[in-house]
Amino acid sequence: MKLLFGQEEPKTIISTKSSPQRHRLIEVKKGLDEKLSLNNPGELLSWWIAEDAFDLPSQTIKELRKGGEALNCFFSVANKLFYEESWIQKRLEKRITPNYHLLNRAQRECLPLLPRPDVILDRDWHPKFVELEIAVGSRADTALMAEEYGLKADNSLVRAYTDLMNKRWPGMNLALVTAPHPFFLDLPDDANAFASLLRREGLEVIVLTDENLSHLRFDGRHLVLCRRDGAPTPIQVIDRFIDVYEIAELQHPGMAALLDAYLAGAVIDLNTCKQFLDEKDWMALFWEPRLRKTWRNELGEECDQVLRNMIPRTWLLGIDMQVELPCGQRVPIFKVGELSSKDRQFVIKESGTSTTSSGAQSLKVLSEMKGKEVHALLRSIIGSNTPFIIQEIVNSPRITFTALDPDNNQMITQHGARLKLSVFYVDGKMTDIRLVASNVKLAVNDQDFVVSVIRYDV
Secondary structure, three states: OOOEEOOOOOEEEEEEOOOHHHHHHHHHHHHHHHHHOOOOOOOOOOOOOEEEOOOHHHHHHHHHHHHHHEEEEOOOOOOHHHHHHHHHHHHHOOOOOHHHHHHOOOOOOOOOOOOOEEEEEOOOOOOEEEEEEEOOOHHHHHHHHHHHHHOHHOOOOHHHHHHHHHHOOOOOOEEEOOOOEOOOOOOOHHHHHHHHHHHHHOOOEEEEEEOOOHHEEEEEOOOEEEEEOEEEEEOOEEEOOOOHHHOOOOOOOOOOHHHHHHHHHOOEEOOOHHHHHHHHHHHHHHHHHHHHHHHHHHHOHHHHHHHHHOOOOOOOOOOOEEEEOOOOOOEHHHHHHHHOOOOOOEEEEEOOOOOOOOOOOOEEEEEHHOHHHHHHHHHHOOOOOOOOEEOOOOOOOOOEEEEEEEOOOOEEEEEEEEEEEEEEEOOOOEEEEEEEOOOOOOOOOOOEEEEEEEEEOO
8 A cells, every 4th residue: 555645734534434445444454353353362453444554665665674684783782882881881771779780781692683663754765763672562463464464474573583483492482571561551462462473383482461470480590480280381581571670670570580580591581681772872872972983893884874874863861962953053952942943853752661761651842842841841851860862853754544443433534644663673684564653743653543564575
C-alpha cells in the first residue's frame, strides 16, 4: 500500500457508510482477531487497523538495512568506551542502588542482539534513529500483522529470532520475562503471543510473568523455575520485556533470583542487563567533540558516516551547554526560550531506563511551547538530578491514511499525519518494521493512531 502524501493541515474524517474499503478493513479485523485468539486467547485488538502493509521508497529501505549493521558496531564501541573512560562511567551509571554497578560490570563482552530503534523519516525520506531501544515490546502485534498482510517470511522477526536462538544457544531453555506495568499493561499479552509464535517455529519457550516470577530460584549455579506439579525447569537464556530498572531495583517478586543468576553468569540476557547501554545520552556522546575521532576510528569511516546520517544532533542538558541551530549558530541553553518557535526545533527527553522515561512520557516539544514555559522547564530539569537530553526535531513527511477503529467499526481518514517506524533488528539483520501514524501529536503513538507494518523485498 502506497504512502499517500497528505495535506499539511491535520484533518480527520469519520465514516460508518458501507463501502468496499470498509468491507476490506472489517475482513482484516476478523483475520487479526483470529490470529490473536489463536496465539493469546482472550486478547482483543487495541489499535486502528490499516487495509494493508505500507511501502517505503527503496532508498529508505536500503538505508534502514545499513542501519542494522551500523547499530551493532555502535553498541560495540559504546560498550568499550564505558569500560575505558571513567568520566563516561560517572556520567551514565545510575546510583539508586549498587545493583546498577554490579549489572553494568557483569558479562562485559555481551551486547544487545535485538535492538529496536524508533525511526522518524525526514522530509526527504531519510531515516533518523531518535531512540535506541533495548527493552523491546510491540513484537507480537507486529509479527501478526506481517502474517496477516502476507509479508515475506524471510524478513520475519519470528524467523530470524528462531534462527538466532538455534545458532547461538541450541538446546537451551529460553524465558521471556515480563510483568504488568502501570504504563504498559499489555506486556504480558505481548510476551504470551510472541511465545506462541516462537513455539510454532519449534522453540521451547517459557513466559515469566506475575503468575510465576515468584517461583524463580537460583542455587548458585542454575536459575530454575519451580513447579508444584513437576521438576524445576532450568533457564539459561532470558529475553526482557521489562526495563533494566525493574530488575536492578527488585520491583517484582523473583527479581532477586534473576539478578543473582545474571551476575553469576548463569543466565544470558538477549539484550543484556547493562543499564549504561540503555541511555539516550549515547546519542549525545556520539556527537561529543572530544569523542568524534574515537568514534570514527573505532567504527570505521563507512559505518561512522551511516550513523552520522541517521542519529540526530543530540546534547546532554547542562547549565553551561550550547545547542547548535541548523544555520550553525550556537545558542546558550537558557537563551533557547528567546528563539522564535520556528528556530526552536528541539525536543527534550529523559535519558535512560526509569519509570518516567519510557513511552514518550517525558517528551517535551519546545517549538510548541511559549518562551517562558521553555525557560521554566529548562530551569527545573537542569536543577534536578535526572539526566535529560535535547535533540533536534525530525519532521516526518505528512501522509493520509484510512483505518478501522475495531471498537466500533468506524472508518477513520486522517490527513496531515506524521509517521514513526520501529525497526526490529536481530543481530544486525533487519526484520519486521512497525509503522504508527497520527495527526494528533508529535509523539504519534500517544493517541488516535493507526498501526501497520512495512512491506519490502529481501
